[in-house]
Amino acid sequence: MHLALFIIFAGLCVAGALNLLLQRHPINSALSLIVVMSSLAVLYLLLGAEFLAAAQVIVYSGAIMVLFTFVIMLLNAGKEERTHGSKLAYIAGFPGAAALLGLLAFIFISRRSSFGQARLGEYLATTSDLSRVLFKDLLLPFEVTSVLILIAILGAVALARKEH
Amino acid sequence: MVPIAYYLVLSAILFSIGVAAFLIKRNIITVFMSIELMLNAVNLAFIAFSRQWSQVTGHLQVNGQIFVFFVMVVAAAEAAVGLAIIIAVFRARNTLNVDSIDLMKL
Amino acid sequence: MLTDHILTLITFVPTAGAVVVAFLPRKGRAIQVFTLLVTLATFILSLHLPAHFNSAQRGFQFEENNPWIASPAIRYHLGVDGLSLWLVLLATFLGPIGALVSWSAIKDRTKEFYFLFLLQQTAMIGVFVALDLFLYYGFWELSLVPMAILIALFGPNRGRQAAIKFFLYTFIPSALFLVAILYLYAKAGTFDFAQLQSALAAGSLGIAPQALSWLSLAFLVAFAVKVPIFPLHGWLSDVIQEAPTAMAMVVAGKLGLYSIFRFNLGLFPEQSRAIAPLMIVLAVIGILYGALIALAQIDMKRLIAFSILSNLSFCILGIFCFALAGLNGAVFQTLNEGLTGSALLVLVSLLYERYHSYDMTLYGGLAARLPWLATLFVITSLALIGLPLLNGFIGEFLVLSGSFASHPRWVAAAAIGVILSASYMLWMVQRIFYGRESSLILNRPAPDLNFREHVTLWPMAILMLAMGVLSPYWIRGIQSGVLQFPAVAERQAHGSTYVLMHATPAPPDPAHVTGGGTQ
Amino acid sequence: METHLIPFLLINLAKVIVVVVIFLMSVAYTVLLERKLVGRIQNRWGPSRVGPFGLLQPLVDGAKLFLKEDLMPEAVYRPLYILAPIIALGCALMSISVVPFGSDIKWHGVQLFEISDTNIGLLILLGITSVGVYGIALSGWSSNNKYSLLGALRASAQVISYELALGLSLVGVVLRSGSLRLRDIVGVQATHGLLSWNFFGGFQFVAFFIYLMAAYAETNRSPFDLPEAESELTAGYHTEYSSMKFAMFFMAEYGNMITVGCVATLLFFGGWTSPFGNLLPQPHNQILISLLSIFWFVIKVFGFLFLYIWVRGTLPRFRYDQLMGFGWKFLVPVAVANIVVTSFCIGLRLPMQ
Amino acid sequence: MNDALRILPEIVFTLGGIVVMIADALLPKAANRRPLGWLAVFGALAALAASFWQAQLPAGTAYYGVVQTDAFSVFFHVLIAGIVLASLLITLDAVTSATESLGELFALMQFGAVGMMLMSSAVELLLVFVALEISSISTYIMAGYRRKSVKSPESALKYFLLGSFATSFFLYGIALVFGATGTTRIDAIAAAVSQAVAGAHINPLLYIGLAMIIVGLGFKVSAAPFHVWTPDVYEGAPSPVVALMSTGPKAAAFAVLLRVAYGALPQLHDHWVPILWWLAVISMTLGNLGALRQRNVKRMLAYSSIAHAGYILVAFTALSPDGIAAASFYAVSYAAMNVGIFAIVSHTGGYDDHLTLIDDYRGLAYASPLLAAVMAFFLISLIGIPFTGGFFGKFYVFSAALNSGMVWLTIIGLINSGIAAFYYLRVVAALYSEPTGASPIMAVERPSFPLLLAIFLTAVATLILGIAPGNVLHAAQAAAQTYSSVK
Structure with a gap:
């Protein structure tokens, strides 16, 4: 069950994050971020951090992101214009981020035994x-x-x- | 049972997406949101590591979790200030496009 | 007390004066009078040095050596030897002259001018007396700043560009120089000149020979720019043109030459000898090039600038021939250059004050109108040319004779430079003072030298004569300094003072190298 | 985890269904209650035609809303326009999930009178209510209507502001009970009836009033119903909504009211415990005990609903700046002061325990 | 109580900030806020005194080992208190209550100081993080304080976005270090790492964590290539604020970097020295080359600050107590001259920055010889001319680097400082050029007393650091002894 829950919510996280990246309207991005944050709260629960799970919802989803949506509404932010910003961001940014990810993921996976396994209900803080x-x-x-x-x-x- | 490494990989994925979004998004608010995404990724990493060390030491370690608590507080403060700044910029320039905030050229 | 701290006094009295100047009223002549008094006081104080200098004694005299900063080990170490003695005096002597020559030339922003002028004075004296490399570097760099600012401030046309050019030319090599100093410190753990000298001579620092070459090169380039030596002279003519006279007088020559003597010869005798052939070539090129370019000038200041280049190259020639006579001559020639060049610049500036032009073609037939000026101009020119009885002769003779044995061909070429210098100087004199009176002269009647100008010029003229006639007096002091260089010391055994020397490289003899300067 | 998975899921499912049905029913009847009461306050009858005393009115209303045409205005941003009421109602329903309605009775290891019993029940409640604001905010924004947007802006600002006071007001209670579990919080109030309630015995009446006012604002109820101030904003954030979607907002609002009432009951008024403590004889029958506990709970919640409606019927609406000023300059400082005083009291008492 | 004494300066600043804040709220709206500034100045003075007082405390930790008072932290405490004091003096008359809410500005400066100070004394990365955020957020706000100007909010925004971005990296770095070592305490990390090194199984996460921490701090100290925000932020932010933020948070961030590098991860110096080596080279070069092209004084100083960050990083590579001492000393001398020059820029340029170009400064020597002279002095110190703090700092830094065999770094650095002379000199030359026509520079007013005081203090400090650096040097060396176990 743990794995199933993990896969569901991790999937939601990644989907939300990608959606944030791909959506052009800030409000959609904000909503995807809320999805990410709320799913993270569930993951925290799975890791035994129940207080933080609640705090995550209250602080991030409930306060910070409300502030964001509030500002988006207040400024009536429209769709993102497709201006071509610094080429550098594209040239260096994507490969950089991908390299970072690759490196970290490689280390994490290759050393996964040293990190141990998380069981539900263990080490409940x-x-x-x-x-x-x-x-x-x-x-x-x-x-x-x-x-x-x-x-x-x-x-x-x-x-x-x-x-x- | 889920290897903690998976959580860490997830955190790395989120962080990298955050970095990419920071670099390529053109709306200030979205750029700011990608920072929040990065912070969330960090939080996940902290909690996962905290769990890992609980396992390694055999008893509950909450230091990592406390870190997350502080990150949240800081993120909230940052959001308040950041959004106030964004509003101030919008008042002055009437745009939210990063590329238009260019009175001073790099 | 006075004798214990005489060098400190000489060095810092101008600084104290500068601080006072900063608070003096701008109106009236208070600043000028005060500056003159300060520089005179410095000069009088510095007379203490030759009076009590013992030329029989090797090493440094009037030493002050106190800890300044514990770590890094920096000491406040001052001292003079025969080498620096006369240079200090030259600097303090030119102090009042500079104040006098600026008296009416500098009309506005007098406070800034005299403040920086006095600071410059401190820096120059400091360079000559500092024996701690850190302290030395401090004064060395400090000497750039007032100079650069003064050029920027008072340069009539392109002051800013000239100042920046000057600064960059000198500052960037100085940066490398600092690297070299730091490297030495890293190896030796001290900045003290004497300790470094003995340690380097003993080869106890474990620095690779190649590194030593680079180090000496870093030193040399920094100094060479300041002299300047031939390919690095790009700043000179601009600066001489733009700088106020009191600064143009001191900008070139003695600081760099002294430093080459002190550090390149003192610390890196081997490496200096290795690079000597190149330097001699450069020196000869400098002599001829300077002279030839000077021949083509119609602007008096530019002409003087290139003549300075030419004359200073003689000093380089003298240094790198590694003969006692040549070295003596080089030091002597340095003094000459300081004196004669300054006098020439003063004279030209007096002309400019009267006629507002440096263009030789506009002048003519002045001798009849300004006989005193003409007289002094001629005396100075003759000194520069190297007329016997005047100082220039002694210097050039010593240099040429000292180096002839080892590098006859190059020296022969350099001798052509002497002839060239005679031609451009005399040509200038002829153009300005003789011939038909030009319209400029006719339209602008001007008085001959006034009292202040007499006071400015005559001491220099007398000194030129004195140095020419009483040369042994000066040489004795100089030689006591020159002899302590490891490069020279080893040869002193088989050669009397004025005898020519050959320059076969020989390994340094430890018994001799430790002889100088460590007590 | 003694129980097997299947019975566990089944019992829980049953609980959820029961609670949701009852909850929705009570929502419907709270509406009726409000109409009646306000009617009385304004010297009218209120609904009285459908059924005896108008008791069937909610059902009819519901039917009407369901049958109405669901208008979809042209210019709305559709995904969010549809999502908003779902969020609003969803959050309202979810928040009831951690509320314990009655005493601690387990069957097959499953808590009967509570959908989910967690250590951090209070935090979850706060979390869910704080998410609820998206419903309003998004509805206003996606409607593409000035009034809606203004209403939504007002609502989100108001909710964020008062959430602070609300959270702070609860700290005193948490300090006293030393737990975030709602059952524990009720537990410490159970000993001496009315006297050990947080409201009286815990000296948390200041906190309660802060909570009350903040809760009114959180639920956008009068006198803080600025987001839907009909005189200024037509109907505020739900101007563009009709039919079922409107009904969802409506239900969410009343649902929140009920939840707030439940929370107040639990935190300040001893939850399901009797106000008389041990003065009344305790029945021995398990079922009676549980029914009694539910009775007390419902009575107390009803009291709150009554208060809500009463306030609505009597107090005028605030002006917006007054609302903000009141929240930030009065409620928050007072709440902080309350925390300081309470923690001092508890700190002084601790060594003696 | 003992614990409290170990954070006494921080407490003083906090109280000072609160007093100013409350007084600001109690004062009637129309009242002049200038006295609040004096209140804040006294707060800073008290904090300075408290910092000095701390010098006699025996080294030790407090609050369960999250802060450490030692010669190192006292050194930086004094420095930061001094910077804030001078910045407050500059702000006092530069900003008028007619335009901005002054009370908050004074309070923010003091609160920001709390963060900077804690950064220098924290030995728990969590506290470092919180303190870093305190100092950063307060500077974000102050950067955007000049609301009449369009540039100011822009500068705040850029600073904020990039700063937060950097913070995320810093944080992820901490997380990875935590993952690798299981702790976030400096000494415990060091112990864990040396254990790992001894067992020859170093967790690769440490390397990445270290790199990310360096990236994060690199942003804060505006080291290239993380410097992109600096010119814009310095240009847009009010000059008195720039005086503070170009020195205070930087010094604090360097203190953190020193603690992390020398305190927590000295064992990994093989890895961080090359990184810092390159950062130093790139910072110096890009900073100086960038400055060459600038026509705006504030932007030029921004690029110069990048270059100076590079010089400080040079000291890091020395891996010796002298390196730490040199970095600390340089931070002091840079603070003195940079605060000083921004004091003048803030006065002559005006709060609205109506004079920003180098050409605008033409003829300052005619309008105000004193200001021009002092400004020239600061510029000369920035160039690194002997007998100024700038020179001695540079000298010491490069001396330390050379002592450790960093010959090329020293050569690159000193050549850079030669290049740097060019753009500073341009300003000096402009100061002493004749003004063109009716230049607004001629209308520059006489500086008010607090500003004069600030200029005087910084100038004297710059001079003393150049002529008699003995005491400061000694303090810096004592500070360096805290982590003398490097290598």
């Missing part, structure tokens, strides 16, 4: 497991994110404010 590490070992990074968020708020306010 509960919220309290996470919080124990979060509030002890990683207390400072956690506290510091507050500064980050403060900056984001300040920035959004400062940038979005109307000129007086």
